[in-house]
Amino acid sequence: MNTIPSLFDLTGKAAIVTGAAAGLGAGMAAALAGAGAHVVLVDRQEPLDTAAAVRALGREALPLAVDLSDTGALAGVVSRAVQAFGKVDILINNAGIIRRTPAIDFTEKDWDEVMAINAKTVFFLSQAVARDMMRRKEGKIINIASLLSFSGGITVPSYSASKGAVAQITKALANEWAGQGIHVNAIAPGYMVTNNTENLRKDPDRTRQITERIPMGRWGTPEDLQGTAIFLASKASDYVNGHVLLVDGGWMAR
DSSP: OOOHHHHTOOTTOEEEEESOSSHHHHHHHHHHHHTTOEEEEEESSOOHHHHHHHHHTTOOEEEEEOOTTOGGGHHHHHHHHHHHHSOOOEEEEOOOOOOOOOGGGOOHHHHHHHHIIIIIHHHHHHHHHHHHHHHHTOEEEEEEOOGGGTSOOSSOHHHHHHHHHHHHHHHHHHHHHGGGTEEEEEEEEOSBSSGGGHHHHTOHHHHHHHHHHSTTSSOBOGGGGHHHHHHHHSGGGTTOOSOEEEESTTGGGO
16 A cells, blocks of 8 residues: 555656746646656746756756647657656646637637647647557646636637647547556646736736636635646546646636
8 A cells, every 4th residue: 555655756757848947837847856756848948947946856857949839849859758767757738828819800820829839739749658658558648728628718719729629638538548557637727827827917907807706816826736736647646537627726616
């Protein structure tokens, strides 16, 4: 029988975290490192600050600058991870972008760019990682969904569509890969203090409306996802598969 601390221990594990330069990705990467994992950190520019934070926790870090909209580059991310650490145990598909425009004016370019990063890359990076995980019959894939996996949002039609897709990709992959020891789950953050919400937080009326609906009375921070990420990456969640876990301060319960 596992002791409680050992259920959450990631010592010797190797993880990939996308969108790792700041915000939720940086916070989750630090959490994995704090639990014992070595981390491959992926962003548009090398996430050097996050790499320094991981190393300060006594773990190895491999920062990579990758255009995640280029599906041809995704297999290279996995191969670099395997070269560095011999395997990939954990993938956190966190990278995402948003475009805020009324639906009537939304452009095809904005639609395609958001869907490419937020949905297409999630699928094809998961596929590339799963090929390594299947050889060992184990692995944890954690996708970052959203409240807008459940609701439609306002002026973010492509983001809502992409996060709905993330929830369904999570379930579809869990159905196919659970029998091969791969767990595929998602975290659906609520309103978080990140770069993606900076413009929204500049609107005092919307900020007040959102905060008033959150039962906990505050927006979330990257630290609020750390425990959830460790749970889904560790043995503690070994009978959890195909689940979208809300971390929203109670927003969806209201």
